[in-house]
Amino acid sequence: MKSWLFVILCVVSLRCVAQNDTSKVNVADTLKKDLTTVPDTVPHLKTRKWTLIPPAVMIGYGISSFYLKPQRRLDRYVYNEAYQHDIVTNSHLENYFQYAPVVLTYGLNLVGVHGKNTFLDRTILLGLSEAMSSLFVFSVKHATHRTRPNGADRYSFPSGHTANAFAEAEFMSQELSGKSAWYGVIGYGFATTTGIFRIYHQDHWLSDVVAGAGVGILATKTAYLVYPYLRNHLTKKSRREEHNKDVPEELKKQPKTSSILMPSYQNGAAGLSFSMEL
Numbered sequence: 001m002k003s004w005l006f007v008i009l010c011v012v013s014l015r016c017v018a019q020n021d022t023s024k025v026n027v028a029d030t031l032k033k034d035l036t037t038v039p040d041t042v043p044h045l046k047t048r049k050w051t052l053i054p055p056a057v058m059i060g061y062g063i064s065s066f067y068l069k070p071q072r073r074l075d076r077y078v079y080n081e082a083y084q085h086d087i088v089t090n091s092h093l094e095n096y097f098q099y100a101p102v103v104l105t106y107g108l109n110l111v112g113v114h115g116k117n118t119f120l121d122r123t124i125l126l127g128l129s130e131a132m133s134s135l136f137v138f139s140v141k142h143a144t145h146r147t148r149p150n151g152a153d154r155y156s157f158p159s160g161h162t163a164n165a166f167a168e169a170e171f172m173s174q175e176l177s178g179k180s181a182w183y184g185v186i187g188y189g190f191a192t193t194t195g196i197f198r199i200y201h202q203d204h205w206l207s208d209v210v211a212g213a214g215v216g217i218l219a220t221k222t223a224y225l226v227y228p229y230l231r232n233h234l235t236k237k238s239r240r241e242e243h244n245k246d247v248p249e250e251l252k253k254q255p256k257t258s259s260i261l262m263p264s265y266q267n268g269a270a271g272l273s274f275s276m277e278l
Helices: 003-017 027-036 050-062 069-082 101-111 119-144 160-176 179-199 206-243 250-253
Strands: 256-266 271-278
Touching: 003 179, 050 160, 050 206, 069 179, 069 206, 069 250, 101 119, 101 160, 119 206, 160 206, 179 256
Parallel strands: none
Antiparallel strands: 256 271
C-alpha cells in the first residue's frame, strides 16, 4: 500500500508539472538521444560560491545544538509538540518520499522534459552528491553518538533520510529549474515532508533534521560546482589521446621543434630568412 501511494503521488506530480512542458514525444527517441549524446564538456554551473553559505549555516546550527542549551531546549519543545499533536500517519512514508525528486527527474526526462545535463553526466553528478552526503552522515553519526528521541540507538545526528531527500531535491532543482521553478518547489516539498515525518515519528530531533538538510544541499551544490572541471579535464585528456593514438611511440618521445623559411628583401638585396624554435 505504501509503495502504491508513493507511485501515485509521483505520477500525479509528474503529470501536473509536465503538462505544459511536453508535447507528444517518442519515448524511444528520447532515450536514444539522452543515452547516446555525450558532449565533450558540460556547462559550468550557475551555482555561485555564496550559495554554499546557507546550507553551511544549517549544518552549523545542528552542530551548535551540542553546545548551546537554547537549541536543545528548542529540540525538546518541538519533540513534545510533535508527540502531543501527532498529525501524521504512523506509516513511514518518508522512506519513499526521500527518493521522489530523483524518480520525478528521470521520469520527466523520459517524457521529454530535458534537464541541464545528459543521462551520463547527471547520473555521475547524482552519484557524486550521494557519496559525499553519505560519507559525511555516516562519519558524523559514529562520531557524535547522539541518542534518538525514541531511544532506538545513538545515531541520531544528522538525519540521513533528510540529507538524502534534500540532496535529491537540490539535484532536481539544478537539473530542471531552468524549465520551471515549480520543479524545484516540488522537489523541496518532498524533502521538507521527509524531514517533518522524521520528527513526528520520533526518529530525530529538530537540529538533526536541519543539519541533515544542510548536508544534502551542500553535497549536491558542491558536486555541481566541481564536476564540470573534472569532466572537462578528462574530456580534453581523452581527446588528446584519441588524436595521438596513431602516432608512433618513437615520434611521441622526440622533442618537438618548429622551423620556418621565408623570402626576404632588404636594402635592395633579396635573400632567405630562416628561424627555428627548439
